Amino acid sequence: MMFIRPIQKEDLAALLQLAQKTGTGFTSLPHNEAHLEQRIDRMIATWEGGNTLADQGYLFALVDSETNTLVGVSGIEVAIGLNDPWYDFHVGTQVHASKELGIYRQMKKLSLSNDHTGNSELCTLFLDPDYRKDKNGQLLSKCRLLFLAAFKDKFPKRIIAEMRGVSDENGRSPFWESLGRHFFTLDFDQADYLTGIGSKSFIAELMPKHAFYVDFLTPSAQQVIAEVHPNTLPARRILESEGMRYEGYVDIFDAGPTLEAYTDDLRIVKKSRMRQVTIVESALLGEQPLLIGNEKYQDFRAIICNSQVDAAHIYLSQAEADALAVVSGEQLRVVPLFEKESTL
Numbered sequence: 022m023m024f025i026r027p028i029q030k031e032d033l034a035a036l037l038q039l040a041q042k043t044g045t046g047f048t049s050l051p052h053n054e055a056h057l058e059q060r061i062d063r064m065i066a067t068w069e070g071g072n073t074l075a076d077q078g079y080l081f082a083l084v085d086s087e088t089n090t091l092v093g094v095s096g097i098e099v100a101i102g103l104n105d106p107w108y109d110f111h112v113g114t115q116v117h118a119s120k121e122l123g124i125y126r127q128m129k130k131l132s133l134s135n136d137h138t139g140n141s142e143l144c145t146l147f148l149d150p151d152y153r154k155d156k157n158g159q160l161l162s163k164c165r166l167l168f169l170a171a172f173k174d175k176f177p178k179r180i181i182a183e184m185r186g187v188s189d190e191n192g193r194s195p196f197w198e199s200l201g202r203h204f205f206t207l208d209f210d211q212a213d214y215l216t217g218i219g220s221k222s223f224i225a226e227l228m229p230k231h232a233f234y235v236d237f238l239t240p241s242a243q244q245v246i247a248e249v250h251p252n253t254l255p256a257r258r259i260l261e262s263e264g265m266r267y268e269g270y271v272d273i274f275d276a277g278p279t280l281e282a283y284t285d286d287l288r289i290v291k292k293s294r295m296r297q298v299t300i301v302e303s304a305l306l307g308e309q310p311l312l313i314g315n316e317k318y319q320d321f322r323a324i325i326c327n328s329q330v331d332a333a334h335i336y337l338s339q340a341e342a343d344a345l346a347v348v349s350g351e352q353l354r355v356v357p358l359f360e361k362e363s364t365l
């Protein structure tokens with residue numbers, strides 16, 4: 022069975038192996054042992070209650086219980102931009118109009134912003150290609166929203182997710198070639214790697230200081246503004262189905278869209294309900310796949326299964342209860358896995 026648990030110190034080697042498989046443009050899982058070790062330590066310190074808001078973050082591990090191997094990760098940063106500035110481009114509109122000549126033009130412009138300062142961020146979702154099946158991607162992505170629903174008081178009101186933008190097989194980003202290249206004289210993957218390991222002061226030093234018109238970029242750069250990398254389309258669809266939206270902010274390097282929402286508006290926060298565990302000999306299948314999580318902060322677990330539920334109970338097999346680290350009588354948070362399914 023596949024289940025989610027908090028990342029542990031012993032996961033470093035497996036995480037390093039995963040980081041080798043990500044490819045260009047995947048900023049937050051750089052293949053760098055010291056950085057990943059620090060990241061794990063920071064996450065563990067958060068769960069133990071030892072970090073200030075600026076340093077709080079969670080990383081979840083997807084584990085195959087049969088082999089006890091880590092096959093994917095996903096994360097939440099609690100409040101971005103409080104240590105270093107957080108950058109996005111805001112896609113705004115400037116109108117140039119002359120009544121006298123009968124000319125009216127709406128021009129898109131990009132300006133550097135720190136508007137998401139203090140928001141939470143969904144980040145670092147990566148699943149081993151061999152496991153991209155059986156709703157594993159759904160579990161990795163949505164377990165974070167279930168955690169958020171369970172521990173809402175630990176998070177700010179708004180949440181964002183930066184989606185990987187368009188680049189080709191060789192890691193060339195058309196947006197970077199048209200813009201970033203002029204200011205940084207680096208390759209996109211070098212600049213991306215530097216931000217991933219936390220060396221961000223070069224952004225403030227080198228980014229264009231003034232707003233500029235989108236029409237002045239190359240056509241291929243204009244085309245990819247707010248578009249995701251084809252491999253990221255499923256991740257984008259998942260977050261949109263949970264209530265996150267593109268609201269006119271894009272990444273400063275590859276122009277991938279920022280999706281955002283008020284946490285209170287997320288489907289899982291609104292629709293998840295508590296049910297009491299009853300363990301049954303042979304679990305009967307319910308009508309729809311459910312996302313189920315426990316309410317244990319330090320030993321958080323989540324799974325997907327088709328369990329039967331009624332108004333008060335959820336009926337689980339012993340194996341499912343074990344994966345969720347609960348016994349009969351404990352409470353679980355439950356929500357239909359997909360938005361289109363009926364409510365509980």
Ligand SMILES: NC(=[NH2+])NCCC[C@H](N)C(=O)O
Binds near residue numbers: 214216217
């Ligand atoms: N694709 C990238 N690495 N973009 C760089 C900036 C990322 C992020 N918005 C930050 O301020 O840290």
